[in-house]
Amino acid sequence: MMVLMSTIGLADYLGVSALLLIAGLACMILKRNILGVLMGVELILNAANLNLAAFARFTSLGLDGQMIALFVIVLAAAEAAIALAIALSFYNSHDSVDIERGQQLKG
Amino acid sequence: MTETLLFYGLAILAAGGGLAVVLSPNIVRMAIWLIVSLVGVAGLFFLLGAEFLGATQLLIYVGGTVVLLIFGVMLTATGPLRSLITPGLELVQGCLAAGVLLMVLTWTLGGIDWTVVSRLLPQDVRARSAHSAALSDGDTTTGLGLGMVGVSERELGASQGRRTQSSYLLPFEVISVHLLVVLIGAAYLARTKRRAGSPQS
16 A cells, blocks of 8 residues: 555656566567567667656756657667668578577678 | 556567567577567556557567668678677677676566655655656657657646746757758668769769
């Protein structure tokens, strides 16, 4: 009950954002599937967006924070499109989405 | 009370979904858990008073990017490759890196008094902060749209034209061209190439 009575501040949102960042980082390191790594990147970008929106609400960042978050969303969509195209191209030539197989992509 | 309950529910949805993405071995289930996490974050945006941002998150992320990811999963998932996960030593190293970063972040979060942040600001910034706090109680769409076309709402409210606030017209145009270039490049990269030895039709 004590927890429910407390008001939610900036630090609580930053904590959720930190958990999302950790999940994304672990996803990027541990998965061997290209698309798994891509999902980790999406999680990290969401953590950053949550930080921006929280600072926009609780400090003087104002609408600028939400504006930057919008740009991040658009850039994430573009990044997902180009990364998927690369993954499909890689799959076409290697018949696999295992990132260990990409070691021969040198030069 | 209600806000606190909503926050904890949505926070569990977002962070739990994110952790489930890491722990789930199947790539299709990972995509589903990613949707759960993104919806949780969108709910947190609504709770923060950023309605337009939350709606954009739902439309573009959940409706666009994740659907794109799921299509990629379906086009490349063949048999045993669906559940690739790192073995042994790399697993330990990855968990160690993530755990250490989590410790650093929580230590930093606990060590800083975040209520001071808004009090340390200079005077005019705090006045503008009061204005934007009124904005962020809900109606943010007008301000965001005006910012996108190059007019700041604060300039409209100010008495004379002392331009202190840069607007977002140029970044908006740059990102539009960027999106066009990226989509053309993606279509070029993802086209089906004929193998060198395959018969020509």
